[in-house]
Amino acid sequence: MESNEKLPALRSLDVTPFRNSDNELYFALHDHARIASGPVAVSLPCYFVLAHLDGQHSRGEVQEAFRRQFGQPLAPEQFDRLLATLDEALLLDNERFAQAYAARKAAYRAAPVRGSRDRYPDAHALRTEIEQMLAGGAGASDGQVCGIIAPHLDYRRGGPCYARAYGALREAGGAERYVILGTNHAGRAPSVVATRKDFQTPLGLVTTDRAFIERIEQRLGGPICEDEFDHDLEHSVELQVHVLQVCADQGRFEIVPVLCPDPCGPTAQAAGDSHGPDLGDFADALGELIAEADRPTVVIAGADLSHVGQRFGDPERLTPEFLEQVARRDRALLSLLEERREGEFVEALRVAGNPTRICSAGCVYAALRALPNRACRVLAYHQAADFETQTNVSCVAAVIG
Numbered sequence: 001m002e003s004n005e006k007l008p009a010l011r012s013l014d015v016t017p018f019r020n021s022d023n024e025l026y027f028a029l030h031d032h033a034r035i036a037s038g039p040v041a042v043s044l045p046c047y048f049v050l051a052h053l054d055g056q057h058s059r060g061e062v063q064e065a066f067r068r069q070f071g072q073p074l075a076p077e078q079f080d081r082l083l084a085t086l087d088e089a090l091l092l093d094n095e096r097f098a099q100a101y102a103a104r105k106a107a108y109r110a111a112p113v114r115g116s117r118d119r120y121p122d123a124h125a126l127r128t129e130i131e132q133m134l135a136g137g138a139g140a141s142d143g144q145v146c147g148i149i150a151p152h153l154d155y156r157r158g159g160p161c162y163a164r165a166y167g168a169l170r171e172a173g174g175a176e177r178y179v180i181l182g183t184n185h186a187g188r189a190p191s192v193v194a195t196r197k198d199f200q201t202p203l204g205l206v207t208t209d210r211a212f213i214e215r216i217e218q219r220l221g222g223p224i225c226e227d228e229f230d231h232d233l234e235h236s237v238e239l240q241v242h243v244l245q246v247c248a249d250q251g252r253f254e255i256v257p258v259l260c261p262d263p264c265g266p267t268a269q270a271a272g273d274s275h276g277p278d279l280g281d282f283a284d285a286l287g288e289l290i291a292e293a294d295r296p297t298v299v300i301a302g303a304d305l306s307h308v309g310q311r312f313g314d315p316e317r318l319t320p321e322f323l324e325q326v327a328r329r330d331r332a333l334l335s336l337l338e339e340r341r342e343g344e345f346v347e348a349l350r351v352a353g354n355p356t357r358i359c360s361a362g363c364v365y366a367a368l369r370a371l372p373n374r375a376c377r378v379l380a381y382h383q384a385a386d387f388e389t390q391t392n393v394s395c396v397a398a399v400i401g
Contacts, residue, residue, distance in 0.1 A: 007062065008094040009055035010086070012186070015047075016311065029091060032186030034233045035100055036090045045070060046082055053086075055093070105229040113205070114197035114231060116238050123202035129155055130246040137163035137380070138171075145172035146290075146371050147299035147400035149364060150243075152183060152236035153393055157384035158304075162243060164380040164397035170247055172401070175298040177209055177254050178244060179286065179370075181363035182237040182302045184259035187230025191276025192366075194258045195228040199238070203245040209254040212289065216256075219285035220277045230259055236302040236363075258282075260362030264350035279362060283369035290370065299400070301367040303360030305330050310390035312357055318387055326356055327383060330394050333358070337376050337398065342368040367400065374400050 014030040018041075027047045029040045042050065048069055052062045059079065066074040083092075090097045108114075120126045133155050150165035151158030184193065194213050199206045217223055231237065237257045244253065263279050277285075290297050306326050309318050316322060336345040342365050349361055368376060378398045385392040 004058045004060055006055060006058055007053055007083070008092040010050055010053040011091055011093050011097065013091060029089075031091065033101075035097070035104060038089075040085060040089045040091060042082075045074075049074070049079070049082060050086075053092070104232070108197075108229045108232045111197070113200040114195060115200045117200065117202050120202045120242075126202050126242065127246055130243055133159040134163050134166055134170075134243070134246065136160065138167050143172070143401055145169055145298060145399050145401045146374050147301070147367050149301045149303050149367065149396055149398040149400075150240065151382075151395035151397075152239050152302040152304055152360070153384060153395055155239070157393065158382070158395050160382045161380050161395045161397035165399070166243055166247055168379060168397075168399045169298065174248060174251065175253065175296040177212065177256065177293070177295060177297045178240075179212075179256040179258065179290070179297060179299045180237045180240050180302060181299065181366050182234060182240075182257070182259045183304070183360045183363055184230055184261055185234060185236070185359065187227065187234065187259060189227035189230050189259065189276065190261060192224055192258055192260055192279060192282045193227045193230050193276075194224045194256065195231040196225055197228070197231070197257075199241050199255065199257070201238070201242055201245065203242060206241055206245065207254050209256050212254075212256050215289055216282070216285055219289065220281060222277060224258070224277065224282070226276075231257060234259060236360075240300050240302045260360075260366050262359075263362050263365055264346050264354060279366055280369060283366040286366070287370035287372060299367045299370055301360065301363040303364050303396070305333075305358050305360070305394040305396060306356035307359060307391075307393050308356050309385075309392050312391065318385060318390055318392055323383055323385060323392060326392070326394065327381070329356060330358075330396075331381065334378050334381065334396060334398075337364065337368060338378055340368070340376060371400050376400050 012032060014032055016028040016030065018026055018028060020026055025044050026041050029042065049062055049066060052065055063074050086092050087096060090100050136159060145168055148165045148169055151161045155162060187193065196208055196210045196213060198208050241255060261279060308314055308326055333345055333348060346361055346365050349358060376398055378396060380397040383392055383394045
């Protein structure tokens with residue numbers, strides 16, 4: 001590669017700092033989409049190089065930046081070794097990754113179902129964990145439940161809010177069809193994306209209501225499953241399906257799995273964007289179809305709230321005072337949902353730049369907009385703080401009815 005040729009960009013990755021046995025700082029690179037086979041660890045000087053792999057810098061420019069930063073040249077063989085390692089691990093946005101991605105996408109399309117059994121090998125342990133979690137709190141639905149907001153955290157950390165949200169759903173009697181709106185954490189779809197695949201989980205097969213998806217597409221005048229590979233390893237819908245299987249026991253139900261984009265981030269889709277339906281238009285179409293539905297349908301938003309701590313890039317360490325500030329901000333935003341001002345909820349996040357990294361504004365907004373003139377009530381708020389790893393993720397349990 002010539003010194004003035006632009007280097008390939010590093011893909012969007014999850015970065016975890018850690019120290020080795022000699023107390024040296026390293027960074028673990030994790031692939032959001034899990035196309036790569038595993039994490040790659042790099043030193044601080046290597047991480048400096050990675051920060052310049054944005055598709056805009058040449059080899060010569062990166063080498064000069066390295067010399068200015070560290071006062072010594074970056075040996076060509078070290079540079080080549082780093083790029084080869086990243087390429088082999090499929091962490092560069094290049095032709096090699098594109099081919100691997102295309103192969104995985106084709107395999108998903110060809111598969112008869114969307115499977116999750118390999119990620120949860122012990123079905124008995126999974127069912128027991130969920131049963132114990134649900135036993136942890138009553139729901140207090142106070143009548144009909146048209147929708148719920150539940151976490152998509154793992155069950156251990158999100159348990160208190162899973163228990164309250166699904167407790168309310170159980171008390172209300174459940175439904176025959178669940179529209180599950182998740183968060184598209186690492187997918188490529190710029191708009192809402194559904195999948196027609198049935199979900200094969202360790203607890204059994206759950207069928208997808210493909211006819212309902214087709215009606216949504218007809219109402220919107222366009223497809224919403226073009227990027228369905230985004231569902232392959234996305235957990236926000238999957239975790240709700242497991243809980244529903246335990247709640248329903250042997251009862252039969254169908255799902256409509258949909259991932260929602262972020263409506264308040266820097267790359268939020270504009271209304272009328274040619275790359276898929278506007279999120280609001282999708283929510284309106286969903287609401288119309290639910291109102292016309294011939295059988296009970298409940299909307300579930302699999303949503304987490306703030307992500308704070310040094311693990312997520314905050315400079316300060318977690319303290320009780322900092323967590324209380326986050327809680328106050330979260331609760332102020334949740335009050336907008338209870339007042340049915342979901343549009344202002346999204347706008348408040350957009351204007352402020354979403355400083356606490358709320359990841360699920362899209363599915364929360366869509367769920368509420370699809371269920372107009374319904375009360376929204378927060379049942380529980382929870383912070384899953386880990387001071388050892390400097391992470392805190394907050395979540396909520398709420399009912400719409």
